[in-house]
Amino acid sequence: MTATTDPIRVFLVDDHGLFRAGVKSELGTFGEGKLVIAGEAGSVGEAVVRIPAEQADVVLLDVHMPDGGGRAVLDALHTEYPDIVFLALSVSDAAEDVIDVIRGGARGYVTKTISSVELVDAIVRVAAGDAVFSPRLAGFVLDAFSDRPGGNPATDELDQLSPREREVLKLLARGYSYKEIAAQLYISVKTVESHVSSVLRKTQMSNRYQLSRWAADRRLV
């Protein structure tokens, strides 16, 4: 990182005011110099208006909110402002709840119990173009892309993971960091990053049943 990199402008979207305040102070402490809080919003409507206005780079987006939740914010902003990166934040770590937001264009997701250091790290990575896959999400994607006996074999390139991508995903699910994965597989960290980005793209675009059915049953608890 060169010293002249601008701090990342982070925007918080969450309907729990207490949580927003907590994250703001944590990011202020642990992210000093690397990021700056550009603003916050407590509802979908507020977020849609203020995110472009504050020129945010990364948006920490709560999944479960009234009026359509994080997905609604993505639907409104993602196509018009493709440069804004969305990192989904969720209490429920049932990846089923998160896959909807991932398919909507989020670059990754973290749970609200994540430590501050890891949160800053995730924001930095996501701003640099990387995808953030928590072990749970990695496990879910593995499951979604595995071939069940009796199902139709996937023919589209988007519906299958390459063996290498599978290996990377498995190591992610086992709790390995990118550096550790690179060491384990004898590849560079850059290669690991590109594999993960490819997996993200496939997760977002594949028509696999496990992934696409969440568009239909959107259950907000």
Next chain:
Amino acid sequence: MVGGVAAGLSAHLGVSVLWVRVVFVILGLLAGSGVLAYGLMWVMTPAVETAPTVTKVRAVTTGRENRMAVGLGALGLALCAALLLGGFGTSTSWMVGPVAIVAVGAAFIWREADEAQRARWRGAPGAGRVRRIALLRIAGGALLVIAGLVTVILGNLTSDAIAPVLLAAMLTLVGVVVITVPWWMRLVRDLGAERAARQRQAERAEIAAHLHDSVLQTLALIQRRPDEAAEVHRLARRQERELRSWLYGPGGIAGRAAANGASLSKLLSEAAAEVEDTFGVTITPVLVGDTPMTDDLNALVGAAREAMVNAAKHSGETSISLYAEVENGIASVFVRDRGVGFDHAAIGADRRGLSESVRGRMQRHGGVVRVRTAPGSGTEVELVMPLAAGGKGEKV
């Protein structure tokens, strides 16, 4: 037996079922009043759910009692026939035949209604749909009822008067139906709405009870000891896990359908939860694929628990990763921590933790253990168990 009325009545009055049935039969002989009484009670009294029979007002009949009922019914019918043939009946006794047919038809239909109620209680899938057999029974019953009624009418008339009488009857029926249609519709709609409201009420009560028992208690406990960070963390973690599982786990309020029986992922999650609570660490299980439990898999879970305990005790870290995968006939479990690691060779022969409880257990069941570790770079224990009862694993 037919409609459960006698059984219910006997339970209610505290009298033996046999006597109640005898009374019904005797009354039945007296110009059919017993049959009428039985029919009225069948329709009017509410059915109560007792497995396996639907009975009115709570009773269960045994097999012997049922057989006696059949015997009694046959005896009653025989006596009835004998009385008729003996010419002891009244001037309207010729009606008994057709009326009996009507009664049998009605019994078919009412029994079908009871059957549908039973299916609803059992929660059988498609309980709302009427099956073909049920449809046949209802149609048969309806035919019998109509045939009986028609016979009663025709008995009194000459063939000239049939057409207008039938026409009048049909028109009356149509008129009644047309007049009361909005009433029926409203009844059905109100029933649906009320049922939905009652369900919502029940759900709300259940949620309130659960939250009261769990989350409120934990929050109160936390408020009482705010300075003990480790204890607060433990309480919060345990409550979080329980609530997550209640909300999103199998069988949960917002989760997938409940899995029956013990499965690998369920037991692994439970083992992880125990280790979490005992040692105050955080373990997040990631589970891909699942399979029902076998003896060998029990050993796998046991070995995984031991590995987690080792990580909790010796790694110096409070966060442990657990990953389990079932694929291609192999179940693999990875327990990883980012702690101090250890030097394999340096473990003394008297420290049996890793070798016996993990390796020994796995190898006895045909599994394999691989340990990746070095001082300062954490530890990963890999446990692999083939699913079909496999041969001996190799020592690594």
